[in-house]
Amino acid sequence: MLKAEIIAIGSELLTPYRSDTNSLWLTQRLNSVGIDVHQKTIVGDDEARMEDAVKSALSRSDVVISTGGLGPTEDDLTRKVFARVTGRQLLLDYAVLEEIRERFASRGYKMTPNNERQALVPAGATVLSNPNGSAPGVKMEHDGRLIVLLPGPPRENQPMFDTFVMPELERISRGVRLARRVLKVTGLGESHLDDLIAPIYTEYSNPVTTILFTDSEVEIHLTATSDSYSRAEELATELTDKLVEKLGYYVYTTTGELLEEVIGAGLRKREMTLATAESCTGGLVAERITRVPGSSDYFVGGMVTYSNDAKNSLLGVPKEMIEELGPVSGEVAEAMARGVRQRSGATVGISVTGVAGPGGGTDAVPVGTVYVGLADDVVSGNRRLVLGGDRHLIRWRASTAALEMVRRRYLV
Ligand code: AMP
Ligand code: MG
Numbered sequence: 001m002l003k004a005e006i007i008a009i010g011s012e013l014l015t016p017y018r019s020d021t022n023s024l025w026l027t028q029r030l031n032s033v034g035i036d037v038h039q040k041t042i043v044g045d046d047e048a049r050m051e052d053a054v055k056s057a058l059s060r061s062d063v064v065i066s067t068g069g070l071g072p073t074e075d076d077l078t079r080k081v082f083a084r085v086t087g088r089q090l091l092l093d094y095a096v097l098e099e100i101r102e103r104f105a106s107r108g109y110k111m112t113p114n115n116e117r118q119a120l121v122p123a124g125a126t127v128l129s130n131p132n133g134s135a136p137g138v139k140m141e142h143d144g145r146l147i148v149l150l151p152g153p154p155r156e157n158q159p160m161f162d163t164f165v166m167p168e169l170e171r172i173s174r175g176v177r178l179a180r181r182v183l184k185v186t187g188l189g190e191s192h193l194d195d196l197i198a199p200i201y202t203e204y205s206n207p208v209t210t211i212l213f214t215d216s217e218v219e220i221h222l223t224a225t226s227d228s229y230s231r232a233e234e235l236a237t238e239l240t241d242k243l244v245e246k247l248g249y250y251v252y253t254t255t256g257e258l259l260e261e262v263i264g265a266g267l268r269k270r271e272m273t274l275a276t277a278e279s280c281t282g283g284l285v286a287e288r289i290t291r292v293p294g295s296s297d298y299f300v301g302g303m304v305t306y307s308n309d310a311k312n313s314l315l316g317v318p319k320e321m322i323e324e325l326g327p328v329s330g331e332v333a334e335a336m337a338r339g340v341r342q343r344s345g346a347t348v349g350i351s352v353t354g355v356a357g358p359g360g361g362t363d364a365v366p367v368g369t370v371y372v373g374l375a376d377d378v379v380s381g382n383r384r385l386v387l388g389g390d391r392h393l394i395r396w397r398a399s400t401a402a403l404e405m406v407r408r409r410y411l412v
Helices: 021-030 047-060 078-085 092-106 114-120 152-172 190-201 229-250 257-268 283-288 308-315 319-325 329-345 391-411
Strands: 003-011 037-045 062-069 089-092 118-121 126-128 137-142 145-150 177-185 208-214 220-224 252-255 275-277 298-306 347-356 369-375 381-385
Touching: 003 021, 003 047, 021 062, 021 152, 021 177, 037 047, 037 078, 047 062, 062 152, 078 089, 078 118, 078 137, 078 145, 092 114, 114 118, 118 137, 118 381, 118 391, 126 152, 137 152, 145 177, 152 190, 190 208, 190 220, 190 229, 220 229, 229 252, 252 257, 257 283, 275 283, 275 329, 283 298, 283 391, 298 308, 298 329, 308 319, 308 329, 319 329, 319 369, 329 347, 329 369, 347 391, 369 391, 381 391
Parallel strands: 003 037, 003 062, 062 145, 275 298, 275 347
Antiparallel strands: 089 118, 126 137, 137 145, 177 220, 177 252, 208 220, 347 369, 369 381
8 A cells, every 4th residue: 555644734733723634634535545644744834844844754655745835925835845855946937927926916916026936836846726726736756756735725725636636646556446434323322332343343354444432423434445446345335234234223324424414315305394492502403404505405494492481482382381390301392392393384393401511400400411302293202311521512412312313203
């Protein structure tokens, strides 16, 4: 397997305020053509340390990709450092200069002299044009290694990489082909899950299985390698089928979709519509549903009813019910779901009411107690959960439980 290395350049990436997401995206792309990422470096805008990082990378990796530091300012040193390490001169590329000038002119700006710097290209390198920004990328070969310099912003470097670099990587990756599956599981505890599936996946060294625990779900990643796509796909499918057979409806996707995407597709297919009534999640369920493009096909709307009064006046939850049973109760959750369903005209109403903490818990209703409710034209029901974690996590897990209730009732 070819070995790749990524250098993320930018002093902001060494602060607590920005993280290097470029390398995650690039790694996914590189892996997809069978290239292994064996080292990543984050380096500030410092010439000596960058030089160090670039030299080391070139001493051990077949493919070296950097992001950032291609802009017009003094601290944008990437071109300069790579040119020096590879023993090339930086030459002004007039075609690139013209492109940058035109880009400025088309927006009614005059190009400032420092922007000329972006037209400096190491001798013998290929320029990768950038329709989404002014800094072009650079591609070059050095001692049989491939070097790619990409601009920092993801919206600039991603299309550039897919257009100019991926075809070349596919060609040089020596025929290693990968197939991947991402199984997502909700509603099963970590250790219970591993008990069920470890005897299955440990039988296979190919695909490689990785298990990731997220805030409210478990993801099982399978990566199969072979010298042909079809064989890699076969291997991935074989193990996927065995895992799904074991886990049944706890698996909601084998291709990595979000829970809200899976639910959305199911509702659309059944021509059903959904409305939400939320208390402790403050609109998070509605927010998650509407992350999915096209959710207007099935999502009618939602109400955030935080106070008891709002639950009564906006959703018609009887005052006496709230007083007698408390706002965090199964009956109130169901009444909220019925209320929003009726008022919105949706086929299904779902609701969440709970104590997200850190304050507000009692012996009877401790922090983490959440009721999710569901109502359609036939029934209404609720589920009680006692969720662990801090306020953020409890709210997130509660929103997942509400979504999961829809999946369990209609989609499995
Ligand atoms: P630069 O090309 O160094 O001027 O970077 C421009 C912008 O790209 C930065 O301000 C960041 O917003 C973004 N950026 C740079 N490097 C990364 C990275 N490794 N991951 C995500 N965003 C980045
Ligand atoms: Mg920078």
